[in-house]
Amino acid sequence: MIEITGKKKLTPFIYRPQGDKSISHRIAILGAISGQTVNISNFSGAKDCLTTLNSLRTIGASIENVGSDVSIKSWNPKGEEVHHIDCENSGTTARLLPSILGGLNVEAELTGDHSLRKRPMGRLIEPLKFVGARINDTNGKMPLKIQRDWKLTGKRVTLKIASAQLKSALLLAALFCEGSMEVIEPKETRDHTERMLVDFGVRVDKYHNKVTVKGKQQLRAPKTYYVTGDFSSAAYFIALGILSDKKIIDVKDVGLNPTRTGFLRITELMGAKISVHNKREVHGEPMGDLEIFPAKNNLRGIDIPEELVPNLIDELPLIAVIAAFSKGKTKVTAASELRVKESDRITSIITCLRKMGVDALELEDGFEITGGNPLHGSELFCSEDHRIIMSMTIAALLAEGKTKIIDSNWVSVSNSQFFNDIKKIAPESFSS
Numbered sequence: 001m002i003e004i005t006g007k008k009k010l011t012p013f014i015y016r017p018q019g020d021k022s023i024s025h026r027i028a029i030l031g032a033i034s035g036q037t038v039n040i041s042n043f044s045g046a047k048d049c050l051t052t053l054n055s056l057r058t059i060g061a062s063i064e065n066v067g068s069d070v071s072i073k074s075w076n077p078k079g080e081e082v083h084h085i086d087c088e089n090s091g092t093t094a095r096l097l098p099s100i101l102g103g104l105n106v107e108a109e110l111t112g113d114h115s116l117r118k119r120p121m122g123r124l125i126e127p128l129k130f131v132g133a134r135i136n137d138t139n140g141k142m143p144l145k146i147q148r149d150w151k152l153t154g155k156r157v158t159l160k161i162a163s164a165q166l167k168s169a170l171l172l173a174a175l176f177c178e179g180s181m182e183v184i185e186p187k188e189t190r191d192h193t194e195r196m197l198v199d200f201g202v203r204v205d206k207y208h209n210k211v212t213v214k215g216k217q218q219l220r221a222p223k224t225y226y227v228t229g230d231f232s233s234a235a236y237f238i239a240l241g242i243l244s245d246k247k248i249i250d251v252k253d254v255g256l257n258p259t260r261t262g263f264l265r266i267t268e269l270m271g272a273k274i275s276v277h278n279k280r281e282v283h284g285e286p287m288g289d290l291e292i293f294p295a296k297n298n299l300r301g302i303d304i305p306e307e308l309v310p311n312l313i314d315e316l317p318l319i320a321v322i323a324a325f326s327k328g329k330t331k332v333t334a335a336s337e338l339r340v341k342e343s344d345r346i347t348s349i350i351t352c353l354r355k356m357g358v359d360a361l362e363l364e365d366g367f368e369i370t371g372g373n374p375l376h377g378s379e380l381f382c383s384e385d386h387r388i389i390m391s392m393t394i395a396a397l398l399a400e401g402k403t404k405i406i407d408s409n410w411v412s413v414s415n416s417q418f419f420n421d422i423k424k425i426a427p428e429s430f431s432s
């Protein structure tokens, strides 16, 4: 539980995000299956990424980690036994691991916590089976049973859902397949897997929303890999910078992959001003520094362009908070994916915002917020969902009075340092 008193002094802060969560999952997995040593720096401290490291250890990968330095040493898939892997709260772990387990002929049973066991897995099993996977779900959900003897064949797979996890599962399967795998996605999603495969010496052909990877290409792992800063973790600090009265936030060394930065484009459309400095690229991933200017009085509601939704899917609850402080109406549609994340993020965020006095409406595939009402403190249950907890913390810091977040400990799923950093910006908002 954490208690936050709103409208206290905010002090200037330079935010350096931990390593990106999506990239950290991927470098651990690709590093492990490359069979070569990769020394990773700035690996994410998110509990989800530690879950991926532990899952890989369970099936024979030798991994050492000290803080954000992770060394993936070798891969030795263990013999005949059936491996039991707990993916805990991490959808990315659950969706990316099956392809490599099957590809390496490892028999396993994958399960997760109460939230992950509710999330849809049929969407993964169906295309994987289509290309030759031998895998069973439990009524479209976890536990998943990965059998041996997959015969993967490259095919044209047209995904029905815009999901980087599904696309990545097929691209990882491509590493073990005969022929060529062609994955077509309905809308552009984050492309970290494609960029990392290229960094591992794999030829990846991309044409609009189609990615093609020829099967059984050899992986040439980089000896070292630096993970760019997590844009999604930075978004909460950017939001605070936008919504404060004075300039308080600079962000350094943050990933700026355009398939992830929809949040910047949308907040700019809403009236925010953010400057990008020092743009550079590491392992094919763009990164840079950001300067955030206060814009509270210029913010106005907009309709979020549907084609951008996958590029800010994890930031949409935070957009709802920004919308609450903007003039007029903000409408999000084509975002029903939010209903199948760690919680139903449409219901979770709208329930919390309404408790604080916001004029907020659930839509089947999104939400509508009419900004301008003053927010008041409240006692909140954030559905044990890290993104809702972080979004509501930003709302609480700017609201009148006291807010209690009862399930604040779940923040560590993506950022265990979140409250330590926020306390540095708003020390008077926290009693201890």
Ligand SMILES: O=C(O)C1=C[C@@H](OP(=O)(O)O)[C@@H](O)[C@H](O)C1
Pocket: 021, 022, 023, 092, 162, 163, 164, 165, 166, 168, 190, 313, 314, 337
């Ligand atoms: O590929 C990834 O690393 C992720 C993809 C997205 O999920 P979907 O693939 O379900 O859209 C995102 O919500 C999740 O936080 C991480």
Ligand SMILES: C=C(OP(=O)(O)O)C(=O)O
Pocket: 048, 089, 090, 091, 092, 093, 314, 341, 342, 387, 414
């Ligand atoms: C949806 C998320 O992650 P995952 O799907 O990996 O659980 C997230 O981090 O917001």
